[in-house]
Amino acid sequence: MTLPFAQAVTERTRTLNTRLCVGLDPRLGEYRDPAHLRQHTLEVLEATAPYAAAVKPQLAFYEALGLTGMQILEEVCAAARTLGLPVILDAKRGDIGSTAEAYAQGWLTGRHAGAALTVNPFLGFQTLQPFVQAARENGGGVFVLVKTSNPDQADLQGEGRSGASVSERVAAEVARLGAEEEGEYASVGAVVGATHPDDLPHFRALMPRALLLLPGLGAQGAKASDLAGAFHAGGTGALVSASRGVQYAAGLDVAAARAAAQTFRDELNSVMP
Ligand SMILES: O=C(O)c1cc(=O)[nH]c(=O)n1[C@@H]1O[C@H](COP(=O)(O)O)[C@@H](O)[C@H]1O
Numbered sequence: 192m193t194l195p196f197a198q199a200v201t202e203r204t205r206t207l208n209t210r211l212c213v214g215l216d217p218r219l220g221e222y223r224d225p226a227h228l229r230q231h232t233l234e235v236l237e238a239t240a241p242y243a244a245a246v247k248p249q250l251a252f253y254e255a256l257g258l259t260g261m262q263i264l265e266e267v268c269a270a271a272r273t274l275g276l277p278v279i280l281d282a283k284r285g286d287i288g289s290t291a292e293a294y295a296q297g298w299l300t301g302r303h304a305g306a307a308l309t310v311n312p313f314l315g316f317q318t319l320q321p322f323v324q325a326a327r328e329n330g331g332g333v334f335v336l337v338k339t340s341n342p343d344q345a346d347l348q349g350e351g352r353s354g355a356s357v358s359e360r361v362a363a364e365v366a367r368l369g370a371e372e373e374g375e376y377a378s379v380g381a382v383v384g385a386t387h388p389d390d391l392p393h394f395r396a397l398m399p400r401a402l403l404l405l406p407g408l409g410a411q412g413a414k415a416s417d418l419a420g421a422f423h424a425g426g427t428g429a430l431v432s433a434s435r436g437v438q439y440a441a442g443l444d445v446a447a448a449r450a451a452a453q454t455f456r457d458e459l460n461s462v463m464p
Contacts, residue, residue, distance in 0.1 A: 196307045196332035197376035197402050199277045201427050204244045209456045210426060210463075212279065212404065213239045214434025215267060216249040221443065225256055229263045233270055234445045235438050239452035240274045245307075247279040247404075247432050268303065278306040279404065279430075283336065284322070285311030291318050295325035299333075307332030309382060309404070316364050319379075323368055326378045332402065333379055337361045337394060340384025340407035362397040369400040376402045376428065383421065385413035385431055391420035395428070403429040408455060409436020415458035426463035431455070 222228040253260035338358040369377035380402035407413040421429040440451035
């Protein structure tokens, strides 16, 4: 039987001793044509899979190629499933409830059952419900944007008049949703940028049963050695993702992508609590 997303990730972290999430964000400008992009992306996926606890295709790069891109995305997801790799669909979706239902149907059910989706809570906490429900019913997961990795996140995510930042209010909702579920980690996780290492223990404590997704390793400047605060004892509870830093570690060299994934994995392992 297939494990639900959060358990599948945690199981893979323990079995393979890795908490790296390989991001697959293929940029057409790096390639001769979409066929070349497809081939390289699938090669990077296969080469880095042994070092990865999960894989995270960013939908924007596939959507940018229209129908061809969507076909490539489906192939990437199917290849990941064949390799036993949990898939995080990075789409940052969010909309009023009835529209959210359609997004949830498209990305968390059917062929994408068991996958996780990044979701944007900006329209209100009720709008998270269709995603959470679809994830729970289909053994999937959601990662709610709590504190994103970009420098200008504080425009909206910083402290407001109540004293609690928007990030902290979203974190409280993630914790509340997680508390509704049984098991070690809940289906509702959270994005917290790896670029905010000093904040990680705080958010870890605010969302004790959430799987945290930490983007920003490599290209955005985050360092594996600063990220221990996101993990629980035993080195579970978080995934650290790098996209450009793996896929384009040295141009299109697939061996370099594999080596970069291995190095990130080892650097993370060396600081685990
Ligand atoms: O949800 C995400 O994964 C995400 C959240 C965030 O706060 N910052 C962030 O960079 N990301 C995604 O993580 C990836 C980062 O790519 P690299 O900077 O190349 O590793 C991109 O696909 C981003 O969309």
